[in-house]
Amino acid sequence: MRGAVQMKTVNALAVRSRLGEILDRLERTGEPILVSKGRQIKAVLITPEDFERRFVDFQDAEARKRLLESIHALKAGRVIQRSSLEVLRELRGYSR
The missing domain is CATH 3.40.1620.10 (YefM-like domain)
Incomplete structure (x- = not known):
């Protein structure tokens, strides 16, 4: 090759x-x-730089996907009850 x-x-x-x-x-x-x-x-x-290039974008894509799913759930009237602490932990990347 x-x-x-x-x-x-x-x-x-x-x-x-x-x-x-x-x-x-x-x-x-x-x-x-x-x-x-x-x-x-x-x-x-x-290298750490290569890792970030390859996987941080993937993590960002997963976060966007979860956000869009939440928005669609809200629009459809499916509200998931979560505490503000749970939401903050997820936004900071501590959960999932």
Whole structure:
């Protein structure tokens, strides 16, 4: 496959014994690192910035979806009784 990024793969034992070195490489290159156990990929190490780019947008989409569902429920007359504390916790991301 042309243009594909060749990701570094390390086994779980290497991660356990050389975690600092592996994290330094991740920080230096910014490239994801695959973690294998046996012959299977079990995890992927990514930078915090990459994590935010990939998953914060997803979390925002989920929050928008819940908000729209609440608005539709109110319009349809289906009111869900919740305390203000529950609403604040959800808005701040502490629930769900």
